Amino acid sequence: MADVALTIRDNLNQTYADVYTSEALAALSALAPFNQRIKAAMADRLHRRAERRRLNQRIAFLDPQRFIPHTQIRVQDARDGNFDGALIPPDLQRQWIQGTGPATKPNAPVENSIRNVAYALLSGADGWMFDGEDALGQITTMSLDNQRNLKLAIHRDPLFLKVAEQVAGEMNTWARGFLGRETITDWQAQLDFTTKIFRARGLHLDDRHIRDAEGVAMAASIVDLTLYVTNNYRALQQAGSSVVLYLPKIQTAGEAALWNQMLTALEQHLGLAEGTIKVYVLVEQLEATYQLMEIRAALSPHFVGFNTGRWDYINSVSDALAWDDSFINPNIEAITMTYGYMRHYEDRVRRAVNTPDRNGNYALWQGGMEPNIPVGSTEGVAASMAKAVAGAEREQREGASGKWVAHWKMVHIVRPVWEKVGEANQLGRQFPPLTYTQADADGLIQLEPAPRDIRGARNLLSVALQYGNAFGQGMQAAALKPADFFGNDDILYLMEDMATGEIRLSILWEWLHKEARLTEADPATGVQAGDVFTESLYRRLLEEEYDKLLQASGKDVFDSSKTTTLPIARAIADTYILSGVKPPWFIDLLNINLNNGDLAEAKRRISLYMETLNQEGKRITENLDFRPAGRVV
Known part of the structure; x- marks a missing residue:
């Protein structure tokens, strides 16, 4: 691809020269032609949404004889596992607990905001998804602060190490009081324990700081993918770590294929072997649940697993059925992972990851988010922590290889659920094969009686x-x-x-x-x-x-x-x-x-x-x- 001129606002290319490096800018320019393709894909989304409303039409499974857009893979071949999936790298084989959160804070100097990264990497989580999307504020230059802090931490900058040593002491103080023991014995060694993962913004969002040669806002997904990988892949590889991303808000296998082409284009630009970048996909959209195997196939050889988040998925079901007056959700508290359509959604995900590809490879299932924080009265914390552990135990029983927590204090409360079992993961656990019947489609929008008050x-x-x-x-x-x-x-x-x-x-x-x-x-x-x-x-x-x-x-x-x-x-x-x-x-x-x-x-x-x-x-x-x-x- 030829280089494309970019416009960066307010001299940020100078203020953030450590993020907008010459190498990163060259990579952004190389991927800029994808911007119009992403805009076209988002127009297609709105068109499908409008047509469902106009025709009172529900989402359906794909025609098995069709080809997945942007690929040479037939839908039926994807469903049958007739594709070459990725091998799970060593540092993703065991991901009992992944924490989530941004690498920066609003309106804070670097030495203060980078504490977020220190807490994450010292938490004892098997992986930490540093968020560029739903949990990252976007005022002023927060998206760039996020990238800067990650680069400083991954490259072991002296400032980060100074902060990490201070944070380790504070975390041990909390752990002695709450858990009755310290959780960090060697803070420098602990920094190597947690796999670094980055969640790029979805295809539906634009970056606030860059426009392409046509003056069109650059898709945030291009910017996040390119800046994170380009600035950090060497340091990650030198440390023996994988380059791992979470991809959010994918609605169709065609969109997954577009992501796959961007990943491959970046790898080619940087001289990396195809499949170097590994990705989890957050199953956050109802339409995606009708195309799980197709999404897996479209992202090969980058794809390693699915994640079952709760909140975005509920919203997507509501949105897809906005035209249907008979579909009305109950109180939000009632829509747990065992409720109606959520139960069917989770079941399809676990069956999809445990369908082997043509080489016998399976994919990971990372369970959903634990939003509780152990701060409150003694009784309140005890009740909430018991609920959190019970939720983790349910997911482990159902086949998840791990789950998410939203706060570092939850890691050592929930991680023991998988630690006691002792298995690195549940790859290849036997479940019934996926089917594509009308009953399956109906289950994905099934309501059950629950309070609405x-x-x-x-x-x-x-x-x-x-x-x-x-x-x-x-x-x-x-x-x-x-x-x-x-x-x-x-x-x-x-x-x-x-x-x-x-x-x-x-x-x-x-x-x-x-x-x-x-x-x-x-x-x-x-x-x-x-x-x-x-x-x-x-x-x-x-x-x-x-x-x-x-x-x-x-x-x-x-x-x-x-x-x-x-x-x-x-x-x-x-x-x-x-x-x-x-x-x-x-x-x-x-x-x-x-x-x-x-x-x-x-x-x-x-x-x-x-x-x-x-x-x-x-x-x-x-x-x-x-x-x-x-x-x-």
């Missing part, structure tokens, strides 16, 4: 508003709980990220626009069992929950946010929930308001987005504060 609606609203506010403050991962439980240490905060904010708005949108009937009476509002969730009821709850946040202490809601990002979060949530056409992504409305604290300007941008979506069928995904010369938005 005012308490649930309040929780949905409160956390969604708080999440939008946290996002605007640069914290895409935040410890949150409903406002009614502020000050109650028996109810623990949960680590919430972009997906958990979005699903709450999705469910409220369903309840309102599909006229959901509530299952429980509520004396405070006068609601009776069987009453419809109306717009007037929604507006009342919004006012009440918003007022609780305004009255909250600075511990739960920053005082400075109450006149800046919190009102904007309310405007976004209100627009989303009241919109007749369900917006495709909550994050779009949040992203176009990053670094903006003016409510009037936010409302202008929100209106612009909704008008563009409704009139032109297009999303606004670019950074509105970084415009090519002469362009007015």
